[in-house]
Amino acid sequence: MTLASAGSTWEQLRTTACACTRCALAGTRTQVVFGVGDPHAALLFVGEAPGRDEDLAGEPFVGRSGKLLDRLMFEEIGIDRSRCYIANVVKCRPPQNRNPAPDEIEACRPYLEAQISHINPAVVVTLGNFATRLLLESSEGIRQLRGSVYPFRAGHLVPTYHPAYVLRAGGEALAEMRADLVRAKRLMAL
Secondary structure, eight states: OOTGGGTOOHHHHHHHHHTOOSSGGGGTOSSOOOOEEOTTOSEEEEESOOOHHHHHHTSSSOSHHHHHHHHHIIIIISOOGGGSEEEESSSSOOGGGOOOOHHHHHHHHHHHHHHHHHHOOSEEEEESHHHHHHHHTOOSOHHHHTTSOEEETTEEEEEEOOHHHHHHHOHHHHHHHHHHHHHHHHHHTO
C-alpha cells in the first residue's frame, strides 16, 4: 500500500515524512525537507536531495542552485515557487552532500510517490540524474534523456540538468536547461 492510497491527506503525509526514521539519514539531518509550493500545481520539479542550505532552511533549492532555478522558472515559464511544487527524491540531506545511496532512495520513494499522486501534475520536470532515472525507471544518464518529452502517468515528464551542474558547466548547459523549461511550459498549455 502506498502512502497516498492509505487515504492520507497532504498534511498527514507531511507529518509522517517529517517524523521518518526509515533510513540512516534521519540520524544526521537537521530537518526533513518535504517540499515547497502549491500542492495542487500543474507543474512539479523533482530534484535529488537537500544540501546544507536546504537542511538548515527546511526548503528545497534555497542556495545558489535554487536562485538559478527561481530565475529560470520566472524567465522561461513566467512563474515563481508559489505556482509550482518543488520536491526531492530524498527528503534528508546526505552527509557532506554526497549522492543519495540506493537504500536511501528506496526509503524515501513512498513519500515522493505519494506527493506525485496527491499533486497529480500535468508536467514533471526532473532535475538531474537521480530524479530522472528514478521516475523514468531508466539507467541512462541525463545527457541521453534530456531534450525529449516522456509520457508520465496522466501527463508528461521533461528531464533537465540539475541547476548545480549548470552553475559548474556554464553557457551550453544553461541554454539546454532553458530549452527544457520552455518545453515544459508548452506542455502545460496543452
